[in-house]
Amino acid sequence: MGTPSIKEVAQRAGVSVGTVSNFLNRPGIVAPETRQRVQDSIQALGFVRNEAARHLRAGKSRTVGLVVLDVTNPFFTDLAEGAEALAYEHDTVVMLCNSKTDPVREGHHLDQLEQQRVMGILITPFDSTDPRLTALVDRGTPVVLVDRTADRGLCSVSVDDQLGGRLAGNHLIESGHRRIAFIGGPFTMQQVADRRAGITAIAEETGDVDLQHYEVDVMGVVEGRAIGEQLAALPARSRPTAAFLANDLLALGFLQGMAVAGLRVPRDMAIVGYDDIDFARAAAVPLSSVRQPAELLGRTAMELLQEEVESAERHRHRQVIFQPDLIVRESSDFKRRR
Amino acid sequence: MGTPSIKEVAQRAGVSVGTVSNFLNRPGIVAPETRQRVQDSIQALGFVRNEAARHLRAGKSRTVGLVVLDVTNPFFTDLAEGAEALAYEHDTVVMLCNSKTDPVREGHHLDQLEQQRVMGILITPFDSTDPRLTALVDRGTPVVLVDRTADRGLCSVSVDDQLGGRLAGNHLIESGHRRIAFIGGPFTMQQVADRRAGITAIAEETGDVDLQHYEVDVMGVVEGRAIGEQLAALPARSRPTAAFLANDLLALGFLQGMAVAGLRVPRDMAIVGYDDIDFARAAAVPLSSVRQPAELLGRTAMELLQEEVESAERHRHRQVIFQPDLIVRESSDFKRRR
DNA sequence: CCCGGCGATTTAGACGATTCAACTCGGGTC
């Protein structure tokens, strides 16, 4: 009654289960006439392979876990896109998990993925030094960090976030801004910390720059707008003239906050975001942003994982680092005379 | 070397595999002292249950597939949230799949889920009459339609989209608008068709209303903005004075389009969206929207599925329909004198 | 006529967790 198994397919086709299995995995070695009979039987019964059984027998799973911080952020879905594209070529499935920047949810997903004995895990971790990650690896599940640089024995794919921070900072400073807000969070997240370190470094090198730091719990549109309204309420003489936001959702919210408060962008407030998601470009005031090659990140991460899985023993962990680009658009395109 | 199995745990603890299994599934019947030994052994070896084996043996999987049209749309992530919450209570895992409004991707995901013998599938289908869905059910995978009403033998959870369309239309007409644009797509998608039918019906009942229809391929921010700019370019005397958009992402993009073209909302163009996602409220001009209880939809869908799985034979399919609410905010709050 | 060889197919275990009937062992009952 349930789904038919290979056995019933065999019976109906008048062959042994081995032959059906051969048909499925090495059709070349099955005689053409037999092949047809098996094919018909599969069709007639509506046979569907049982992945759990394959997996158990093979000891190897064909699914990869991808744990991201926020599925609603197009940056991560682009990344997932890249990972899935390569997975598809390797006849592999991606299981998308949303940690929502919450370590508890993240842990829960990791447990589930490990129980499923996934082939490997690609993760944008909340905390890349979490011992759970290395424990996972020790127990045999390959892990590749995404959008985060691994220090110890892990593969990782990331973008030079410090450089990204420098690019943004340099651009704003060169445009004449001397009172700049950095907005992101939590500051403990490595990406955020690096972006901050980048702009901090260049601010200090320049000297005479007042860099203010605002921390948020989650980097979403709603939070960005709240901070925007908060800054807009400051008196003009002490208010920053520019803001660098650690991701584009935050920046879009911030931009809305400006609009509501009646501040003009970029005249009253210049804005630079991060990620260069599609609709940053489409915003009411097109958003300047530090571009990360999201799809390439995902693709490369999957590549490293496949490599690690295939070459097992003789695999050496690698840390791939891409360079970000600053894309200047209207939101920061205004020269301020000092 | 690989992950240890129940057998090795048993060996180390000096008990049989049966006892270890009992420890895992019915700890109550294991003697306290034995329980401790097994516990220690598990700890020491770092044993992790093999889900594939459990699944194979049980014949029942503990994961549910959730296929949505667009993971970047907060409406769907809220929905997923609701589904996951209930799943969690049932010790069940949700596998999130993004079809991106693409029937090919959707089909691929369905195939994969079926091979994994998932417990069931919750899906916002591209086309709810797709025979593949009923074929899936015939072969034994329970399916619950989400945000779509099932006509034939399926459970479904949806919101009365025609009513939603009527509410929006009625509101705009009562506010004095007589040239109104409906924007959404593809029109073949049932939700979109129903929302359109709703506003069309009330426009006809009222008479003297010029309802114009604009179709898009995908309902995202980028598309909304494009249509917005297109309408803004029309001469004021033929341009609609109000727009009803079939989801909020579209509406947000449309709003941006207005801002760019210098049209004022709601004075020059009133806007009503659909879904009432969080950041519709936070938009530059807070967006009027037809609210759907996203989380409740997800939760209820999962409930129906659990019910179907548990009561097997004597299960009768049900179609649950919720009522939408119109939330009026600034984007449409302007009385137009006729 | 026998044998080697080859292509096609079958057979017989695994894989890891679960379940259930069977068993052990003390202790209590008559």
Add this chain to the structure above:
DNA sequence: GACCCGAGTTGAATCGTCTAAATCGCCGGG
């Protein structure tokens, strides 16, 4: 002392698929 009871534990069978080794049938060469 025979018997039973129940708590605790054991061991074997099972789920569906895959693979390596074994088998079968058949042909041609010697």
